[in-house]
Amino acid sequence: MARFVLLLVMVSVATFLLLELIPGDPVDGLLPEGATEEMRQQLIQLYGFDQSLVTRYVSWLGDLLHGDLGTSWQTRIPVATTIAERAPVSLELAVLAMALALAVAIPVGIYSAYRPGGIVDRIATFIASATLATPAFVLAIVLVWVFGVQLGWLPIVGWVPFSEDPFQHLRAVILPVISLAGGECVLFIRLLKGDMMATLQQDHVLSARARGLPTWRILVRHALRQSSFSLVTVSGVVIGRLIGGAVIVEMIFSIPGLGSLVVIAINNRDFITVQAIVLLSALIYLVLNSLVDLAYPLLDPRVRRATT
Amino acid sequence: MAGSGTAHLRASDDVVLDVRNLTVEYVGRRGERVFAVSDVSFDARRGETVGLVGESGCGKSSVAKAIMQLPPPTSGSVLVDGVEVTALKGSALRRRRDKLQMIFQDPISSLNPLRRVKDIIAEGLRIHGELSKGEIETRVRTIIERVGLDPDTAPDRRPHEFSGGQCQRISIARAMVLDPQVVICDEPVSALDVSVQAQIMNLLEEMKARYELTMVFIAHDLAVIKNLSDRVVVMYLGKICEVADSDALFAAPLHPYTRALIQSIPEPDPEAGIQEAALSGDLPSPSNPPSGCRFRTRCPRVQDICSREEPEIREAAPGRFAACHFPLLEAATAPEQGELASA
Amino acid sequence: MRVGRRLSRMVVALVAASTVAACGSSAAEPSGGSVPNDGTPRQGGELTMSRLGQLNSLDSALCSSSAYYICAALYGTLARYSFEDQKFEPAMAESFESADGKVWTLKLRSGTKFTDGTPYDAEAVAFNWERLKDPALLSFAGYWLSQMTWKVVDPLTLEITLASTNYQFPWALQYDLGSIGSPTAIKAKGEKFATEPVGAGPFVVDTWVPGSQIQLKRNPGYVEKGLPYLDRITYATVVQDDQRVNALRAGQVDLTATFLKRFGRELQPEGYGVHAIPLFGGTGLGFNLKDPIIADPDLRQALLHAFNAPQLTAAAYPGDEPPDAFFPKNSPYRDAAVTYPKFDLTEAQRLFDAYLAKTGKTSLDLEMLTYSPAPIMKQVGEVVAAQLNKINGLHVELKPTENAVISRLFREGKFQISVHASVISQSPVTVYRTLYTGGDLNVYGYSNPRVDTALDTTIHSTDANEVAEAWKVVGAEISKDVPNRLFAYEQDVILAAKHVHGVNPVTLYAASPELLWVDK
Numbered sequence A: 001m002a003r004f005v006l007l008l009v010m011v012s013v014a015t016f017l018l019l020e021l022i023p024g025d026p027v028d029g030l031l032p033e034g035a036t037e038e039m040r041q042q043l044i045q046l047y048g049f050d051q052s053l054v055t056r057y058v059s060w061l062g063d064l065l066h067g068d069l070g071t072s073w074q075t076r077i078p079v080a081t082t083i084a085e086r087a088p089v090s091l092e093l094a095v096l097a098m099a100l101a102l103a104v105a106i107p108v109g110i111y112s113a114y115r116p117g118g119i120v121d122r123i124a125t126f127i128a129s130a131t132l133a134t135p136a137f138v139l140a141i142v143l144v145w146v147f148g149v150q151l152g153w154l155p156i157v158g159w160v161p162f163s164e165d166p167f168q169h170l171r172a173v174i175l176p177v178i179s180l181a182g183g184e185c186v187l188f189i190r191l192l193k194g195d196m197m198a199t200l201q202q203d204h205v206l207s208a209r210a211r212g213l214p215t216w217r218i219l220v221r222h223a224l225r226q227s228s229f230s231l232v233t234v235s236g237v238v239i240g241r242l243i244g245g246a247v248i249v250e251m252i253f254s255i256p257g258l259g260s261l262v263v264i265a266i267n268n269r270d271f272i273t274v275q276a277i278v279l280l281s282a283l284i285y286l287v288l289n290s291l292v293d294l295a296y297p298l299l300d301p302r303v304r305r306a307t308t
Numbered sequence B: 001m002a003g004s005g006t007a008h009l010r011a012s013d014d015v016v017l018d019v020r021n022l023t024v025e026y027v028g029r030r031g032e033r034v035f036a037v038s039d040v041s042f043d044a045r046r047g048e049t050v051g052l053v054g055e056s057g058c059g060k061s062s063v064a065k066a067i068m069q070l071p072p073p074t075s076g077s078v079l080v081d082g083v084e085v086t087a088l089k090g091s092a093l094r095r096r097r098d099k100l101q102m103i104f105q106d107p108i109s110s111l112n113p114l115r116r117v118k119d120i121i122a123e124g125l126r127i128h129g130e131l132s133k134g135e136i137e138t139r140v141r142t143i144i145e146r147v148g149l150d151p152d153t154a155p156d157r158r159p160h161e162f163s164g165g166q167c168q169r170i171s172i173a174r175a176m177v178l179d180p181q182v183v184i185c186d187e188p189v190s191a192l193d194v195s196v197q198a199q200i201m202n203l204l205e206e207m208k209a210r211y212e213l214t215m216v217f218i219a220h221d222l223a224v225i226k227n228l229s230d231r232v233v234v235m236y237l238g239k240i241c242e243v244a245d246s247d248a249l250f251a252a253p254l255h256p257y258t259r260a261l262i263q264s265i266p267e268p269d270p271e272a273g274i275q276e277a278a279l280s281g282d283l284p285s286p287s288n289p290p291s292g293c294r295f296r297t298r299c300p301r302v303q304d305i306c307s308r309e310e311p312e313i314r315e316a317a318p319g320r321f322a323a324c325h326f327p328l329l330e331a332a333t334a335p336e337q338g339e340l341a342s343a
Numbered sequence C: 001m002r003v004g005r006r007l008s009r010m011v012v013a014l015v016a017a018s019t020v021a022a023c024g025s026s027a028a029e030p031s032g033g034s035v036p037n038d039g040t041p042r043q044g045g046e047l048t049m050s051r052l053g054q055l056n057s058l059d060s061a062l063c064s065s066s067a068y069y070i071c072a073a074l075y076g077t078l079a080r081y082s083f084e085d086q087k088f089e090p091a092m093a094e095s096f097e098s099a100d101g102k103v104w105t106l107k108l109r110s111g112t113k114f115t116d117g118t119p120y121d122a123e124a125v126a127f128n129w130e131r132l133k134d135p136a137l138l139s140f141a142g143y144w145l146s147q148m149t150w151k152v153v154d155p156l157t158l159e160i161t162l163a164s165t166n167y168q169f170p171w172a173l174q175y176d177l178g179s180i181g182s183p184t185a186i187k188a189k190g191e192k193f194a195t196e197p198v199g200a201g202p203f204v205v206d207t208w209v210p211g212s213q214i215q216l217k218r219n220p221g222y223v224e225k226g227l228p229y230l231d232r233i234t235y236a237t238v239v240q241d242d243q244r245v246n247a248l249r250a251g252q253v254d255l256t257a258t259f260l261k262r263f264g265r266e267l268q269p270e271g272y273g274v275h276a277i278p279l280f281g282g283t284g285l286g287f288n289l290k291d292p293i294i295a296d297p298d299l300r301q302a303l304l305h306a307f308n309a310p311q312l313t314a315a316a317y318p319g320d321e322p323p324d325a326f327f328p329k330n331s332p333y334r335d336a337a338v339t340y341p342k343f344d345l346t347e348a349q350r351l352f353d354a355y356l357a358k359t360g361k362t363s364l365d366l367e368m369l370t371y372s373p374a375p376i377m378k379q380v381g382e383v384v385a386a387q388l389n390k391i392n393g394l395h396v397e398l399k400p401t402e403n404a405v406i407s408r409l410f411r412e413g414k415f416q417i418s419v420h421a422s423v424i425s426q427s428p429v430t431v432y433r434t435l436y437t438g439g440d441l442n443v444y445g446y447s448n449p450r451v452d453t454a455l456d457t458t459i460h461s462t463d464a465n466e467v468a469e470a471w472k473v474v475g476a477e478i479s480k481d482v483p484n485r486l487f488a489y490e491q492d493v494i495l496a497a498k499h500v501h502g503v504n505p506v507t508l509y510a511a512s513p514e515l516l517w518v519d520k
Ligand SMILES: Nc1ncnc2c1ncn2[C@@H]1O[C@H](COP(=O)(O)OP(=O)(O)OP(=O)(O)O)[C@@H](O)[C@H]1O
Pocket: B026, B027, B028, B029, B034, B035, B036, B054, B055, B056, B057, B058, B059, B060, B061, B062, B063, B220, B286
């Protein structure tokens, strides 16, 4: 726990320093055209841009400890309010994209490992190599063109909250989720197939076959869990990455998540918002990493012995 | 060497395992063909233990796995109790499998690290048998006891909580609980401490006697199977060199390779010294085996014909089968054999 | 997005509009606005328009030309510029008049109410304007607020006194000063006013997903009779240009906007309504005349001769007409006799060599800024730098730079050449601010008494001919002095599905929401 807090403090200090390094005064980023020098000075006073970095950090940290993330310099809306609106959107996208990627990757990965060189493996390998250098946004653009423009099946504009219209919400979510899941899915298949092939070489798998266990049971019950270390480890990183930074996909589909917020905030030099998002992302990473660590012993009891 | 041929096979009702013309080929790392097992035949009678020996890489495990249909051999036939298992597919094969079990070399990797001992042992029964839960539990408990583990504490533990020797006991239990006819032991003790090797060997003997097992016992060193086997099959680079009853083989090997193997057994008598020259040179690659007799590159008795003609397995002496153009018909008179050959 | 637009405006160059109101003014018309002439408006229906920016705050303090679309909907605007008639007409205000262009009388319509029931009166207007002086609100109105005073004459009348004559003041009543929020709500809600706005405009918020889309519904109590026509209007954020056009083609939006002229050319034949507003300005090369090196006119002439506009246009804006003067060919303000220096590398080299000889230098290094966040700007910058570097002995280094940094460099006058999207507005005031000696947006340090005089005329005169003549002078002088060498004229284009009518295009991709109607 102490380590946790220390890490968060370090992250927040680092963010403060990094934002300080971004060239250009926050005031220049904030002030609208036509602002007078007097307004400039007032703004500097108001946000303490003339004070030392340490002073500003201490006061920010003080507010934070009182549960106050501050108010956006840009919109004057409390940062906590904005994040509370947007974090669930990013979280939902990330979770759905993860679920989709895993739902495809697990069976395909297993089958590719079971029949390397078979049709499933060949198709998966072909798609993987064809899309290797294809970032999510290219997939997004292709999907939009096909399903949004040509076929007109799915919306490419607008985000309908689930609470407002669950059906429209799901329709709005499909393309972004597929775009996000695509690349990760390829990665997951590769990891799982690799580990799975190694596991399938092990004698206990041969032994299971020797005892006449059905193939699916061997693959799923015996081999999968043992082969999912890399998958679980990487999943933790990926979901963190998806929550904090599905920036481009959020921009393409105009999704009001954290990714697009952070871009706008950085552009506008709304550092108080950036600061909060970075801290939140760090927190999410730490939590996910801890969850991954907790998952290892479930995957392999030997880990428990090693760590305790 | 080269032992194609089936002269050594016995025609008798009590042959439980009959392996004929078994060939296993792999595709190697660089896409080359690896001739791991080439035309190997042997048989085993009910209750018999057949020792399969040869250097590392000669194809013993490949033979074992081919018999197990894990995966099925490239070609050849395997009859278990008269049933051609290579012809079986899917669930028919699965139902047949409990007749044929295997014990692996590495006690750790052969047990699923994630499962409890009782589940490891019971799983085969659950899938196959029509046994009730209670019956399965009793059987599992009994077998755990028989292999020498504590039936009260062992079932709920996982493999990593056991030593290598104990893991091998679990493997044995897992195989025996299915009541197999044939058990293939692929170097079951070579990964274990010398101190526990004997215990496991004894356990296997005990099991064999209790369940009237037919056993194929694989080892890379003759010493291990000397006492255990009724019959010994010597392999070299994917082929059979010699087949004989254990005692006869050790007393007077016919094949130059067999002799070299026997000579390389460290003598307990320090006086005898170590037979250095027993086997020199490297094992040729199975992807590019020598022509004629595969052993010719290392054979002290090699002649021209050895590279041209592959020796078939033949009955060189009564009850003695070897695949060599110049078998050691009188072990004591090896130099004469040389003269004879050159004549 | 907001910053980009704003910045580009600072940079300015202006231009040409075949339109441009000669003066503000105008007598009050009793009711409803003049409707773009395309049929008899129908009541009802709904419409979705895609927007390129994310909407993160609905506070009226942020109203300006870039937020017009939402401000006009929620708060209304005091004045409305009719694109078709090329003049201002009353909207929330009943009238805004001035005898001398200095003292203005703003009259409100009686009985106007905010949606919380409180009166939309002179006090409310005064309260809002006073509020905008708070620098934390980041209002765009600073330019106006710093040169005007006002007093409430009676509940429906304000008297505004400008520091100097300006007949273009109504632009402020449409944009920066034009949107008035309920003082009661502003006081009561504090920071929450940004998310729970209360205005008196033609629409009210129905649902809002910040950063994505906002659905507005008709305000039945809206003061202009018969308006708005639509029951519902939705603004959906679509950041990418291609994506906006995709959505229009897919029928998912009814209206969209772009600054890429090619989309207009593409969609017009497909039957879409294409409403282009020519604006003052465009994208170009800005020169810092205060920089000791750039200040040399011979050197600038050398650079201008080395710049190959047709080649750049072909590379970056295929199909467009390469600008050859401050006003485009079809502008009534264009002085045909004066164009930018022509591409002539030999001449460029000659002038440059003379410059070197004169200054005793053997070579010259220059820096050229460009916006780093916009890939197109970087590409354009690369092409231009390569063209200039054809001059032997000259090395122009491209410096992709962040918006906020460019703002500072401009403010401090610390740059040499800059490639900037100088997207401007319809408003001549912006030209004034950009090219007048000491103007707050005059980043070039440009000063030309003849231009100053002409610019004064554009805001001091009410005589259309006089104003047009003045613009001609401005165009000619700027094309000669070239503080900014335009290479793409700016045009905001609104693209509309066939069933959309009543498009009164407003700068920065908006259409007056209260005038839109659909027949479908
Ligand atoms: N899956 C495989 N793919 C390719 N080559 C293989 C494969 N399995 C085994 N081989 C090769 O086939 C030959 C025979 O291997 P095998 O494992 O049967 O020998 P072994 O006698 O059991 O050796 P050891 O005593 O080391 O266990 C070796 O050369 C080995 O490298």
